[in-house]
Amino acid sequence: MSDDVHPESPQRPVPPLQPSDPLRPTTEQLAWQREGLGVFFHVGVNTFAGLEWSDGTLSPGIFDPTDLDADEWVRTAHDLGAAYVVLTAKHHDGFCLWPTATTDYSVRASPWRQGRGDLVAEVAAACERWGLGLGLYLSPWDRHAPEYADPARYDAFYLAQLRELCTGYGPLHELWFDGAGSAGREYDWEAIGDLVDELQPGAMVFNMGRATIRWVGNEDGLASDPVEYVTTSADLNNYDDDVIETAAPRYLPPECDVSLRDGWFWQEGEQPKSLPHLLAIHDRSIGLGANLLLNIPPDRRGRIDPADASRVSELAGALHARFGSPIPARCEPASAVLRLPGPTTFDHVELREHLEDGQRIRRHRILDAEGRELAAGGTVGVRRIHRLAAPVTAEVLQLEIEGEGAALDAACVHDARGTVVPDLSGSRRAPTTAPDGPLPE
Numbered sequence: 067m068s069d070d071v072h073p074e075s076p077q078r079p080v081p082p083l084q085p086s087d088p089l090r091p092t093t094e095q096l097a098w099q100r101e102g103l104g105v106f107f108h109v110g111v112n113t114f115a116g117l118e119w120s121d122g123t124l125s126p127g128i129f130d131p132t133d134l135d136a137d138e139w140v141r142t143a144h145d146l147g148a149a150y151v152v153l154t155a156k157h158h159d160g161f162c163l164w165p166t167a168t169t170d171y172s173v174r175a176s177p178w179r180q181g182r183g184d185l186v187a188e189v190a191a192a193c194e195r196w197g198l199g200l201g202l203y204l205s206p207w208d209r210h211a212p213e214y215a216d217p218a219r220y221d222a223f224y225l226a227q228l229r230e231l232c233t234g235y236g237p238l239h240e241l242w243f244d245g246a247g248s249a250g251r252e253y254d255w256e257a258i259g260d261l262v263d264e265l266q267p268g269a270m271v272f273n274m275g276r277a278t279i280r281w282v283g284n285e286d287g288l289a290s291d292p293v294e295y296v297t298t299s300a301d302l303n304n305y306d307d308d309v310i311e312t313a314a315p316r317y318l319p320p321e322c323d324v325s326l327r328d329g330w331f332w333q334e335g336e337q338p339k340s341l342p343h344l345l346a347i348h349d350r351s352i353g354l355g356a357n358l359l360l361n362i363p364p365d366r367r368g369r370i371d372p373a374d375a376s377r378v379s380e381l382a383g384a385l386h387a388r389f390g391s392p393i394p395a396r397c398e399p400a401s402a403v404l405r406l407p408g409p410t411t412f413d414h415v416e417l418r419e420h421l422e423d424g425q426r427i428r429r430h431r432i433l434d435a436e437g438r439e440l441a442a443g444g445t446v447g448v449r450r451i452h453r454l455a456a457p458v459t460a461e462v463l464q465l466e467i468e469g470e471g472a473a474l475d476a477a478c479v480h481d482a483r484g485t486v487v488p489d490l491s492g493s494r495r496a497p498t499t500a501p502d503g504p505l506p507e
């Protein structure tokens with residue numbers, strides 16, 4: 067009765083064993099991996115123009131969320147179980163959500179709060195109230211700043227923006243360096259890395275420069291087994307085949323980003339993804355040992371669209387129904403046995419790898435006491451969730467793991483019978499063509 071669990075997960079060939087001393091995560095990386103879930107907020111002039119990308123010429127006068135409530139956004143993230151949020155402080159259009167001294171193209175030139183608002187500060191304050199980490203997205207590609215045409219001037223401009231963000235809003239959890247529009251463009255990553263190291267050494271750095279985490283390589287929120295934490299490359303963006311190569315292997319766990327809706331910005335007429343689709347995304351990201359960054363875009367009022375709010379609360383309810391009452395299994399490593407408190411009926415098995423010494427498990431199998439395979443896969447990582455083909459009643463499970471020095475930290479089972487079943491079939495995928503024509507050379 068074998069089954070995978072992630073029926074949509076393509077099985078890639080398992081790469082050769084890592085060297086016997088694999089790279090280890092930093093304390094911050096491991097803590098971030100254990101958090102698992104973040105929420106993205108895309109908002110800016112695009113929200114008011116019905117665009118996904120704009121070219122830096124939209125008037126700041128259109129930015130006027132009349133009922134903006136950052137507390138509601140962060141509460142929504144909190145109630146979903148997110149540990150951090152990431153706000154688009156500046157998207158590719160160059161419009162800044164904080165009153166920066168570097169450009170006039172910001173909230174200061176908008177009618178919102180009579181030009182006296184600071185959206186980064188409002189989200190930061192809400193994060194503090196709700197106990198979530200604050201992440202900021204600062205697009206390297208800037209289609210407004212005249213400085214962009216002159217790389218040296220733009221590097222200085224970008225560093226000044228980053229300094230403002232790194233000094234004005236308390237500890238940052240994540241800095242999101244988006245590769246879109248930047249293929250072939252060199253930024254001063256040395257100076258950027260030094261600045262982050264100096265001012266926000268605890269922040270995770272997404273994908274570019276001195277990255278500590280990487281993009282999973284698609285905007286559908288989907289990882290595939292195996293999920294390698296040690297790598298020498300990361301994809302750059304969804305619109306071309308550019309890849310970032312690292313000089314040496316690095317520990318770079320992936321983050322899967324995906325929007326609740328079709329677009330990243332709130333667009334009239336769009337609907338949230340279905341609950342089964344969102345559950346499948348959960349299983350293919352968090353359930354495969356990757357992080358999930360789910361975009362919930364505020365609308366033109368500056369509020370969470372009611373349809374989105376209710377889908378997100380359905381998602382929270384469905385995750386709670388599936389995973390809210392874990393039944394712990396005692397791991398007996400010497401005998402490779404998982405022992406449940408007594409005969410137990412379950413339809414999910416969850417494993418957690420011991421990662422302090424690096425990612426070591428290459429393959430694993432879960433068998434019942436009679437040796438019938440219940441589930442199998444490559445990655446365990448920070449958290450591997452197997453949905454079984456059918457419920458099982460057992461007290462003892464056998465576990466086979468391959469990988470030098472491999473060990474589990476914990477295991478549990480879940481009884482999710484009767485809950486909503488994840489389903490990716492027929493689901494909407496993110497476009498792989500740029501929203502407004504070809505990217506710059």
Ligand code: FUL
Pocket residue numbers: 118119244245246303304323330
């Ligand atoms: C992409 C951007 O081009 C999209 O607009 C969005 O911000 C997404 C998260 O990253 O590269």
